[in-house]
Amino acid sequence: MDQSEIMGTVVKILTPWVKNEDALQSVSMETSILDDLKVNSARLVDVVIAFEDEFDIEIEDEDVDSVNSVGDAVQLISGKLG
């Protein structure tokens, strides 16, 4: 799966939690999940569960700490997919 495919799925998973829909229109790898998309930080655990289900991977708690931007999530997932 290439990075643009992964990014498409990441954005789809984030979409219901996004409070700033304008930022979603211009989403890029640099877009911050919390600061730009205004996803409530408490909901990141739901996003991570959805990543695990969608990509059939396991994400450790410490992996999540390094995820700030959409690109960070894409990198983490592509790394797990090998």
Next chain:
Amino acid sequence: MTRRVVITGLGVVAPNGSSVPEFEEAIRKGQSGIRHVEAMAEAKFGCTVGGVPQGVDELAEAAFAADELLAMNMSHRYASLATLEAWKDAGLEQPERESEAVDWDTGAILGTGIGGMDTTAAKVVPLTDAGKAKRLGSTSVEQVMASGISARISGQFALGNQVTTNSSACSTGAEAIAMGLERIRAGRAERMICGGAEAASHYIWAGFDAMRVLNRGSNDEPEKASRPLSASAGGFVPGAGAGVLVLESEEMARERGATIYAEVAGQGLNCGGHRTGGSMTAPNPDGVRRCIQMALSDAEISPDEVDAINGHLTATGADPREVGSWAAALGRGPGELPPITSTKSMVGHTLGAAGAVESVACILMLQGGFVHPSINCEDVHPEIEPYASSIPHTLREMEDLKVIVKAGFGFGDVNACLVFKKWED
């Protein structure tokens, strides 16, 4: 002088109508919302019928944002939809989510009898037992915490006054209105969103079925299954939904030119102490009588001014005692008792929502000048027979309906009584 408190908005999600107009049409016609519930049959319940509001997910999806919906179980959906309807009905603007403005003068007391047991049973227990607690995600706590429904609406409507959830079994919904009345009277709030919600779930209803207090004899005829006041009453039919009333100080309602539907003129709250025939599951008749009299006295209404009664009347063996308590409290015997009706005959027993859903019915009756039929009691219970002329089997027009009294009783021997008065300047 005590501040007067008025009702300016109504919202309801009931088994026979998922909005106020639908509900009003149904209660006028005597339309039952009781249906076969497959989950009850699959779980081998004795009673396999219930009152489940229809079309709720579609309504919620049209009304609320995607992130909210992911964290809203059934009682949240009922409560939020009923609140949204009541809020708009009161002529209030729904705040923008982006706005930082908080309405410090408006609070909420929105109760539930059981809470998020549907979520506990379907998700928390199985996932935790399977060693997968992590998979509960972030939305579990807010759906199972007792105050989940009031917490939910406080965000949707930017409420800044007291926001809480009360719980007093089947008197919860009426108690919430009584508590909101007192907060506004005391000058601590100008507007309170009051009511109750209860989810439709066989997990919630299982214990009642085990107690054999649900009607097992009408599974083939769901619409005839809820039979308060009847000789063939065989227990209650479980129901679900939400009722919400917007209570406001008279001053605020006048200031903003709101339409005033009725006045909450008085309330009574007490407990029978599990004595004199009262127990965990049955009301002490002295407690009931005192509660009704407390509410009348608070409203400064004499018993002969009561034009109609919306009883608790569930279709258990307690109905005859309840009718006796009303007669004793009002000092009005056979032939003198005002019309007495049971909303539960059409929607079943919506537990923590009952007092609120039935209070919405009361306000509609005051506004429309009618008493809705109490269905499925053509065969009036022999002990209630002396009062048979007070039971409306079809809609009873009452243009001069001015005062209606609503009571609700709950496990723990707790009682709540409300006096609603037609609004007159």
